[in-house]
Structures are given as C-alpha cells and as structure tokens.
Amino acid sequence: MITLTIFLLLAMAASSLFVVAVLGILGYTLSELFSPFPLLRGLGEVAWSSSADFILVAIPMFILMGELLLRSGVTESMFDALDRWVGRIPGGLMHTNVAACAVFAATSGSSIATAATIGTVSIPNMNRFGYRPSIFLGTIAAGGTLGILIPPSINIVLYGALSETAVSDMYLAALIPGIMMALLFSVYVFLACVLDPSLAPHRRQASWSERIEALKHLVPPLLLFFLVVGSIYAGIATATEASALGVMGTLGLVVARCRLTLDLLLRSFEGTVRTTAMVMAIVIAAYFLNFVLSTIGLTDKAVQWVAELSWPPLSVLMCIVLLYLVLGCFVESLTLMIATTPLVVPIIKHLGYDPVWFGVVFVILIEAALITPPIGMNLFVVQSVRKRGPFRDVVIGSLPFVGLMLLMIALLIAFPKLAMWLPSVFAANRA
Numbered sequence: 034m035i036t037l038t039i040f041l042l043l044a045m046a047a048s049s050l051f052v053v054a055v056l057g058i059l060g061y062t063l064s065e066l067f068s069p070f071p072l073l074r075g076l077g078e079v080a081w082s083s084s085a086d087f088i089l090v091a092i093p094m095f096i097l098m099g100e101l102l103l104r105s106g107v108t109e110s111m112f113d114a115l116d117r118w119v120g121r122i123p124g125g126l127m128h129t130n131v132a133a134c135a136v137f138a139a140t141s142g143s144s145i146a147t148a149a150t151i152g153t154v155s156i157p158n159m160n161r162f163g164y165r166p167s168i169f170l171g172t173i174a175a176g177g178t179l180g181i182l183i184p185p186s187i188n189i190v191l192y193g194a195l196s197e198t199a200v201s202d203m204y205l206a207a208l209i210p211g212i213m214m215a216l217l218f219s220v221y222v223f224l225a226c227v228l229d230p231s232l233a234p235h236r237r238q239a240s241w242s243e244r245i246e247a248l249k250h251l252v253p254p255l256l257l258f259f260l261v262v263g264s265i266y267a268g269i270a271t272a273t274e275a276s277a278l279g280v281m282g283t284l285g286l287v288v289a290r291c292r293l294t295l296d297l298l299l300r301s302f303e304g305t306v307r308t309t310a311m312v313m314a315i316v317i318a319a320y321f322l323n324f325v326l327s328t329i330g331l332t333d334k335a336v337q338w339v340a341e342l343s344w345p346p347l348s349v350l351m352c353i354v355l356l357y358l359v360l361g362c363f364v365e366s367l368t369l370m371i372a373t374t375p376l377v378v379p380i381i382k383h384l385g386y387d388p389v390w391f392g393v394v395f396v397i398l399i400e401a402a403l404i405t406p407p408i409g410m411n412l413f414v415v416q417s418v419r420k421r422g423p424f425r426d427v428v429i430g431s432l433p434f435v436g437l438m439l440l441m442i443a444l445l446i447a448f449p450k451l452a453m454w455l456p457s458v459f460a461a462n463r464a
Contacts, residue, residue, distance in 0.1 A: 056318035056372060060325040067329040076321055083320035084313065087273055088200055091190050093309040094276030099146045100301035101283045102137070102254075105292040111136060111254055112154045114247035120237030124222040126164065127172045127233060130155050131222065134176030135215040136251075138183040139258040140279075144366075144403055148177025148411045152418035162235035166422060168225060169233075171430025174411040175218060175437075178400035183211035184262045185279070187312070188370060188399060190272065192392050195319065195374040200272040201265050202389045205455040208262075210393050210441060213451070217437045253289075257282050266459060312367075319371035326375055346384040347446070353377060354398065354442060361402025366410060370399050393452045394442055401438045404431040 064072040083089075102108060112133045119128040133151050138144075152173045159169045181188040184204035193200035226233045239247075261279040264270040270278060287293045342349070360369055374395075381391045403411040412427045419427070445451055 053314045053318045055368060056315065056322050059372075060318070060322035063322075063329060064325045068325070070328070072325050072328055075324060079321045079324050080317045083317055086194055088190060088194050088271075089313070089316065091185075091200075091273045091276040092187055092312055093305055094273070094280050095185055095187055095190075096143065096308050096312075097301060097305045098140060098257075098276075098279050098283045099143050099150075100304045101280075101287055101297075102140055103146065103150050104297050104301055105287045105290060107254065107286065107290070108133075108137060108150050109154055110250040112151065114250035116237055117239035117244050117247045118251075120239065122219075122223060123226040123230070123233065123236070124219070125226075125233045125236040126155060126158055126162065127169055127222045127226075128219050130169070130172040131176045131215055131218045134173070134179050135183060135212075136254055136258075138177075138180040138211075139185075139262070140254055140283075143187055144177050144180035144400070145410055145414055147180035148173055148414045149418060151176065152415050156415075156419055164235070165232045166426040167430035168222070168433075169430065170415050170419065170427045171432075171434055172218065172222060174404050174409075174415045174427055174431045175434030176215075177411045177414070178403050178434075178438075179211060179215055181403075182207050182214060182393075182396050182400060184208055184265075185272070185276065186396070188367075188396055189392070191312075191316065191371065192374060192395065193272075194316075195323070195371065196378045196388055196392065198388050198392060202456045203392050204262060204265055204272070205459055206389050206393050206452040207396065208455060209451055210397070210445060213444075214397070214438070214441055217441060218434060221433060221437060253286050257286065268459075315367060315371055322372065323375040346386065349380070349384055350386070350446070353380075354394070357395075357398040358401060358405070361398065361409075362405045366399050366402040369402055370395070387449075387453065389456060390445070390449055390452050394445055397438050397442055397445075401435050405435060 061073060112129065115132045115136065116126065116129040119132055120126060122128050130151060133155070134147050137147050137150060155173060156170075158164075159166060180186065184207055186204075186207065189203045189207060190200055192198065193203050222233075257279060260282045261275045264275045264278055265272055284293070287297070344352075357369070357373075360373075377395075378388055378391070382388060403409050406412060406428050409428075409431070412424070412431060416422075416424050416427050
C-alpha cells in the first residue's frame with residue numbers, strides 16, 4: 034500500500050497535472066482500492082472543516098501584505114537602502130540580494146514572491162555592473178527561499194495546520210535558523226568573491242550620511258516585522274490576529290508613502306484572491322487525502338513499518354532527508370509539503386523527535402526543493418524575470434546554496450537548541 038501510494042504520487046506529479054488534481058485523484062484512488070466505505074461522500078464535510086480552521090485565515094492576510102508591499106514601491110526603496118549598507122563588502126550587490134530577500138521574507142511570507150520581487154529590482158544591475166550571472170542569479174533564487182523559513186511564513190502556517198503544531202512555536206523555532214541561513218549565504222558569497230574578485234567587480238561606496246539617510250527606508254519594514262512577529266512572541270496576538278495587524282500596518286505604511294490608490298488596492302486584492310484560491314484548493318484536497326490515508330490505516334502502517342526496521346532514529350531521519358532531496362527534484366514544493374506531512378510527522382514523533390524541531394528541518398528541505406532542477410520553482414521564477422540567457426546559469430548558481438542548506442540541517446541535528454532554544458525560553462516565561 035505504501036509503495037503504491039508513493040508510485041501514484043510520483044507518476045501523477047511527473048504527468049504535469051495540477052496539484053489539486055494530483056492530491057484529489059490519489060485520495061479517490063486509494064479510497065476505491067482500500068476502503069470498504071465510499072469516502073468520497075465525506076468530501077463536503079472535509080472541505081468545510083478544513084476551510085473553517087481559524088489559523089488558515091492568516092494565509093490571505095500574509096499574501097495581501099506581500100501584494101501591497103510589492104505594488105507600493107516599498108521594495109525598491111528598501112533594496113537601495115540595504116545596498117548602501119552592505120554593497121561595499123566583497124560580493125557587492127549579491128549581499129544586497131540576500132539581505133533584501135531576508136527582510137522582504139520577514140514581511141511577505143512567500144518564497145516565490147520574494148524571489149520575483151527582489152529579482153525584478155536587482156537583475157537589471159547584473160549586466161550593468163558586470164557580475165558573473167550564475168552566482169548572482171543563485172543568490173536571488175536561494176535568497177528567495179528564505180521567504181518560507183523566516184517568520185511570518187505561509188508554509189509554516191500550513192505545516193502547523195497539517196501537523197497540529199502550534200504556529201507560534203514554529204515561528205519561534207524558525208527565527209534563529211532563518212537568520213543563520215541568510216548569514217551562511219552571505220559568508221559563501223564573501224569567500225567566493227575574495228578568492229575570485231571577477232565574480233563581483235562592482236562595489237557600492239556610500240558615505241555614513243547616505244547610510245543614515247537610508248535608514249528611513251529600512252525602519253518601516255523592520256517595524257512591520259516586529260509588529261507581526263513581536264505580537265506573537267509577546268503573547269499579545271495569535272498568528273491569525275498578528276496577520277491582521279500586519280495588513281493594517283502595511284496599509285499605514287503605504288498611506289504614509291502617499292501610494293494608496295484604488296487601482297493599487299484592486300490589483301492587490303485580485304492577486305490575493307487568485308493566490309489564496311489556489312492555496313485553499315490544495316489544502317482541501319490535501320485534507321481529503323489525509324482523511325483517506327487515516328481511514329485506510331496507511332499512516333499507522335507506515336509507523337509500524339519504520340518500527341519493524343529497528344534502525345536507529347538518526348538513520349531513519351537521514352533516510353527521510355535523502356528521500357526529500359530526491360523527491361524535491363521531481364515534485365513541486367507545495368505538493369511535496371502538503372502531501373507528505375501527514376505521513377512523515379507521525380513517524381518523526383514515533384522516533385522521539387520534536388515535531389516543532391522537525392518542522393524547521395522540513396521547511397529547509399522544502400527550500401532545497403525550490404532550487405533543485407528540474408522542478409525548482411524559484412529557478413523558473415528568476416529565469417522568467419531575467420528573460421534572456423541560458424537557464425543553466427540559474428541552476429549552476431543555485432547548487433552551492435543547496436549544499437549550505439544541508440549544512441544548516443546538519444547543524445540543527447547536531448545542535449537542536451538552535452531551533453528549540455527560543456520556544457523553550459518563551460514557554461518558561463509563560464509558565
């Protein structure tokens with residue numbers, strides 16, 4: 034049963050079917066083959082109960098935040114301000130790419146939106162200043178993945194809902210690894226450019242007065258981040274309530290910049306509705322698949338199968354990591370996350386690992402899936418923004434960052450406190 038499920042999932046994903054269709058057909062097929070009851074009749078109840086989950090209200094809110102920031106010009110000002118501060122380091126604009134992705138990720142929560150937004154602002158400068166295309170484009174594709182790790186993150190909300198894990202704890206656990214990932218990316222760029230200065234021949238020189246002046250464009254996005262995430266950490270608001278605060282703060286920022294127009298609002302609402310409809314359709318299909326898997330006993334059989342192997346927990350964890358690296362090359366990241374979470378999380382709990390800690394490892398593996406060919410979505414996003422030039426530039430430039438993600442996973446395995454320290458501190462303070 035487990036083998037057949039994996040085979041069907043891979044086969045349908047490889048056939049280029051829509052994600053919703055893959056999950057729905059898989060659930061229906063397994064129901065017809067293995068269930069004595071017509072589980073399809075429960076789809077209405079599953080759709081209602083999954084859509085009524087309060088935490089999912091945060092998804093359209095975070096999407097709307099990203100849409101408003103993207104269309105109001107906040108990103109361009111933020112990028113220029115960051116370039117004044119980090120542009121003089123060996124690597125120049127590539128450090129700005131990573132820093133801008135990290136800051137934008139802390140307000141938008143979407144990887145694809147982060148890569149597209151920063152790529153649109155940054156790529157025109159690549160040829161203008163003579164940067165090596167591969168590593169330059171790699172910093173944008175990989176930096177964009179920070180959007181699903183640094184809070185607030187839409188993917189973390191989905192993982193929390195599917196695994197029944199507190200999103201507030203997940204946000205706490207992901208913060209330090211997210212910052213460390215951004216620093217690892219910048220350290221790699223720095224060392225590469227020190228060894229080969231031709232990779233980044235241009236470095237921006239800005240005076241201290243210019244840097245201080247640029248702070249006015251950096252402070253608002255950071256305040257927005259502290260409004261959203263800080264309210265969660267302080268226990269003032271839930272993740273859903275914090276997302277609503279974030280939308281109000283973003284609207285205030287847009288008004289303060291005198292950019293609020295009816296056209297901007299309508300385009301932002303349209304983009305939000307389109308993206309939210311896609312995500313929620315996938316969520317409903319995933320909950321139906323989860324309902325089928327639990328009813329036919331596949332989840333229990335997977336846990337039992339792992340237990341019968343009698344392997345050390347670390348060996349099983351390594352196999353899971355390897356499996357996701359392979360699947361990430363062929364299965365779209367959102368499909369991979371939603372379709373496999375109900376199967377993997379019970380196994381992780383059985384092995385004795387904390388689902389919050391594993392959630393951070395899981396999200397990093399999903400990040401890797403975003404930049405591994407041939408399905409890596411961020412690779413296609415960056416190439417579409419670039420418009421001209423070989424696709425292999427983006428692929429080659431992104432591969433070293435996959436290695437850095439694996440290094441981060443190794444650090445989390447060796448030092449679990451990197452993820453669990455903040456949740457434990459806040460849990461102690463609440464007590």
